[in-house]
Amino acid sequence: MRVALGIEYAGDRFEGWQSQRHGRTVQDALEAALARIAGDPLRVHCAGRTDTGVHATAQVVHFDTTAVRAASAWVRGVNTYLPAGVAVRWAVEVDDSFHARFLAFERRYRYLLFNSPTRPALLAGRVGWFHMPLDEVKMAEAAACLLGQHDFSAFRAAECQAKTPIRDMREVAVTRMGSYLAFDFRADGFLHHMIRNLVGALVYVGKGRYPPGWLAEVLAGCDRSRAAPTFAPDGLYLCGVSYPPHWPLPDDGRIIALPQLPLA
Incomplete structure (x- = not known):
């Protein structure tokens, strides 16, 4: 059985x-x-x-x-x-x-980031943290280039064992609620450290180090050394896996239980 x-x-x-x-x-x-x-x-x-x-x-x-x-x-x-x-x-x-x-033909992740001058205490280990102000509008603009099928080598860990760096990004969003930011990603699959590397790059854009168009240049260059450092794992959640609808899983296996943004 x-x-x-x-x-x-x-x-x-x-x-x-x-x-x-x-x-x-x-x-x-x-x-x-x-x-x-x-x-x-x-x-x-x-x-x-x-x-x-x-x-x-x-x-x-x-x-x-x-x-x-x-x-x-x-x-x-x-x-x-x-x-x-x-x-x-x-x-x-x-x-x-x-x-x-x-x-599984699709997976969904959410990264929760606490954007405040001081580190979190009650949510330590459950959210990421960045101390400088971040512009979520510019980050969302930059993230739009990730939609579609791309070679994500620029955001792939050196130890990644995937046979190909090609992935189909079907949804990406950056949302703010007070001091918290949520980065949502949905794709056919993800490479090792791919989301944490993407969040690191988006933070570079959000703090003003690079303009939104920089992310598209890094993506097209397929060079990991041009991207940002890998972000901490603390705020990353696997929150959805999709299967063909004939399987008798809850909601056909398309469970998307997103961790909610804490109150600001």
Whole structure:
């Protein structure tokens, strides 16, 4: 039997998604809790691996098991054994042709940034921070060049293992609420550190270091050395994964649970 789960987690409590020997990852915690319910060890596969410090409101995973359990056992039962900072939101039985990673045709991320002279305290680790005033209008103007299919090599980490740097950016937006900024990205996929590198470049534009047209030049140049440094992971959230509509996932798998902008 194959089961799909919707997961949320606070990335600052773990050392990334992918299993490590030390066991302090989201995957390690989830597999240990699932094994308690299934009665046997099992392996989970996710829609997209996240780095240390990166959060998720809508991660999708699947696993295979011979254990027959009610959906509630895979949710409330598993949550009983999960540490604070990670929880299962839903569970659905799927057939063996479903794959959380390979069948996902679209993903959505949001980066939350606190724009204030002083660093955040209550939201430390949950939002990014930049101390200088930022012009969200200029950042939105610059971000418009990212729409469509492009070679995103200029915003790709050196250790990225993707076979191609070509990605189709289907939505990008920059929104302000008081002292907070939200950067929303929706694409067929993302490269390693791509969003954090894009946010860093947009911050360069927002603080006035470069005009909005600079981002299009960097994108076309495909040269990582011309772009801004990688921004902190603190404010980055995986918040939507889309699958073909025939799968029996909540909202056909198109779960978009966006973390909200805090009150200004």
